[in-house]
Amino acid sequence: MGLTQYKTTTQSDRRVFRLLTPDGTIHETSNLRAWAREHSLSIVGLTGIFHGSALSHKGWRNADTPIDPPRLFGSRGKFDRSQQEEIVGMIKAGRSNKDISDEVGCHANTVGVYIERVGVARQISEEFCFQSPSGEVFKIPRSRLGIFAKEHGLNYACLGHLWNGRQNSHRGWTSARNHS
Numbered sequence: 212m213g214l215t216q217y218k219t220t221t222q223s224d225r226r227v228f229r230l231l232t233p234d235g236t237i238h239e240t241s242n243l244r245a246w247a248r249e250h251s252l253s254i255v256g257l258t259g260i261f262h263g264s265a266l267s268h269k270g271w272r273n274a275d276t277p278i279d280p281p282r283l284f285g286s287r288g289k290f291d292r293s294q295q296e297e298i299v300g301m302i303k304a305g306r307s308n309k310d311i312s313d314e315v316g317c318h319a320n321t322v323g324v325y326i327e328r329v330g331v332a333r334q335i336s337e338e339f340c341f342q343s344p345s346g347e348v349f350k351i352p353r354s355r356l357g358i359f360a361k362e363h364g365l366n367y368a369c370l371g372h373l374w375n376g377r378q379n380s381h382r383g384w385t386s387a388r389n390h391s
Contacts, residue, residue, distance in 0.1 A: 228261060233270030298322065307376030339374055344383030 225241040232238065240246040243261075247254040256268030266272065294315055301311045308322040315322070339351045343363075351359045360367040365382060372378035373386050 228257075229274035230257075231272045231274040237274045309376040339370070340387040341370065341373070342385045342387040348387045 228240050228243050228246070230238045230240070230246070238246075243257055244254050246252075247257050250271075252269060252271065256265065257271070259265035260268055260271070260273045260276075266276075298311055298315060301314070311322045337353055339353065339356055340348060341351070342348050349359070356370060357367050359365075360370055363384075365384065369378060369381040370384075373381050373384065374388075376386070379385070
């Protein structure tokens, strides 16, 4: 029976995390868990900063992540005039938040917040179109979407996500927007 050898990490082998405090000071640490505990921060929140799933946590940021001005301004709902007009036009045309965010270059939730803040009415479709896994296209009136979901063993909310472009498929079903 052989012994398993484990490599002991030295101080030079460890990853160094550079954190930018809310007041602009840069701190370095190689033990993120201890750092989080010491500063009363969530380890999940801090790891999100370094994995890219979060921009900041309680004002703390990754010091090595550059600020992308359009995204930063967009995340606060401050689009420039040309972007605002472009977004309003796409909303009125019935485009999904995901489509709009991809074109403008911000997060889909940012577009949702902007829509709520500005109060732009989206063109509401009276009919949904979905393609079954077998290829058959179903046109469903808005008022019968819940019944349709139950009859076909589908989730009502997932169908909404599918129609709005937040989800690509649900149990093999896809959006058939081009058939509406």
